[in-house]
Amino acid sequence: MxxxxxxxxxxxxxxxxxxxxxxxxxxxxxxxxxxxxxxxxxxxxxxxxxxxxxxxxxxxxxxxxxxxxxxxxxxxxxxxxxxxxxxxxxxxxxxxxxxxxxxxxxxxxxxxxxxxxxxxxxxxxxxxxxxxxxxxxxxxxxxxxxxxxxxxxxxxxxxxxxxxxxxxxxxxxxxxxQKGMLKFTLETEGVAGHSAFVDRGTSAIHKLLDVLERMRRHDWPTDAILGPTTLNIGTIEGGVAANVFAPSARAQVLMRAVSPIEGLLRRVEELAGEEARVEGAVYNDPxxxxxxxxxxxxxxxxxxxxxxxxxxxxxxxxxxxxxxxxxxxxxxxxxxxxxxxxxxxxxxxxxxxxxxx
CATH class of the missing domain: 3.40.630.10 (Zn peptidases)
Structure with missing residues (x-):
């Protein structure tokens, strides 16, 4: 309107x-x-x-x-x-x-x-x-x-x-x-193997999805003037075939921030844990x-x-x-x-x- x-x-x-x-x-x-x-x-x-x-x-x-x-x-x-x-x-x-x-x-x-x-x-x-x-x-x-x-x-x-x-x-x-911005890439690694044998490989895509879900469900900061922090998963890439455990995967994420980026990026890294690397972060504070x-x-x-x-x-x-x-x-x-x-x-x-x- x-x-x-x-x-x-x-x-x-x-x-x-x-x-x-x-x-x-x-x-x-x-x-x-x-x-x-x-x-x-x-x-x-x-x-x-x-x-x-x-x-x-x-x-x-x-x-x-x-x-x-x-x-x-x-x-x-x-x-x-x-x-x-x-x-x-x-x-x-x-x-x-x-x-x-x-x-x-x-x-x-x-x-x-x-x-x-x-x-x-x-x-x-x-x-x-x-x-x-x-x-x-x-x-x-x-x-x-x-x-x-x-x-x-x-x-x-x-x-x-x-x-x-x-x-x-x-x-x-x-x-x-105006809201700030934090953009970064999440990268995960797996072990390629036949998907019929779960002990023969590890899916990087599964790791990536777990990390992304933690970030989607996290209680991000809210500001009285700017409102909530928002998170958008812009792209997801990974895998070689449906019957192969994905050896690698990556996602691009962009957050609209209402709080200082330093603390926000630190929390992103904590949520990524040992499963994912946070790469190429670019940002502006609110x-x-x-x-x-x-x-x-x-x-x-x-x-x-x-x-x-x-x-x-x-x-x-x-x-x-x-x-x-x-x-x-x-x-x-x-x-x-x-x-x-x-x-x-x-x-x-x-x-x-x-x-x-």
């Missing part, structure tokens, strides 16, 4: 963005393939857009050969940065408009939200605000490589950076907390935010770049669009959501810029 948007608070910066103009711009952006690892063409387009908007200082922060983050500012130090990732998941999708709904890969995750941020920034610039900018990163959909690299921009804190408004599709609700008063808030079960960019400044995580259609073959955003996002980003930007004056 869709959630209603926070009320617009009556900014003196009236909305001038027509639906047709927004639709045309977003469709042109969606036609540029920026699948993770192929972000350069879209970043070049954005660099031109940002310069035209009035962001005269634009720096490229190399992340990997041919890949970079984009930092855009005016002639003044940035106290506020609008931020999001520019990469999308595969596959690239045809772009189309159906009424007031725009379809395409990245429509809500996150090119629609980025367009809303740009329009909000233009309003702030027109109102005389200069201490704002953009931090656009690569690789969020795969390994957060751009956000991890952005932490090296510590000079931004020294120059007075006070707030980052980070875009993900949250139906324009400001996020109070993140708790400081949403402004008077706005509708939410919690989210998915990972974002907030884990990393929050090292530069406190984060407000919010954006137009619905994450439940992101990554789907019918990914889309409604123009009414986009317009509401522009209004909300304008309000939040104004609030952030005036907070310490």
């Amino acid at each position: 869709m959630t209603s948007y926070p009320p617009t608070r009556g900014s003196s910066m009236a909305a001038t963005d027509t639906s047709d103009t927004l639709a045309t711009t977003l469709q042109s952006w969606l036609k540029v393939d920026s699948t993770s690892g192929q972000e350069k063409a879209f970043l070049e387009l954005l660099e031109a857009e940002l310069k035209e908007a009035g962001f005269s200082r634009i720096d490229r922060q190399e992340v990997a050969p041919g890949r970079y983050n984009l930092l855009a500012r005016t002639e003044r130090p940035a106290r506020l940065l609008y931020s999001t990732h520019v990469d999308t998941v595969p596959p690239f999708l045809p772009v189309r408009r159906e009424g007031d709904r725009i379809f395409g890969r990245g429509a809500c995750d996150t090119k629609g939200g980025l367009l809303a941020m740009l329009q909000a920034a233009k309003r702030l610039l027109a109102a005389g605000e200069r201490e704002l900018g953009f931090l656009l990163v690569v690789g969020e959909e795969v390994d957060h490589c751009g956000a991890k690299k952005s932490v090296a921009l510590s000079h931004l804190k020294e120059e007075g950076l006070e707030r980052i408004i980070l875009c993900e599709p949250t139906i324009n609700r400001v996020v109070a907390a 993140v708790f935010f400081d949403p402004p008063e008077g706005y509708e808030v939410a919690t989210v079960p998915f990972n974002t770049d907030a884990t990393y960019v929050s090292e530069l400044a406190p984060v407000w995580l919010v954006g137009p669009g619905d994450i439940r259609v992101a990554h789907a073959d019918h990914e889309h955003i409604d123009l009414s959501d986009l317009q509401a996002g522009i209004d909300l980003y304008t309000e939040l930007g104004t609030l952030a810029l005036r907070a310490q004056r």
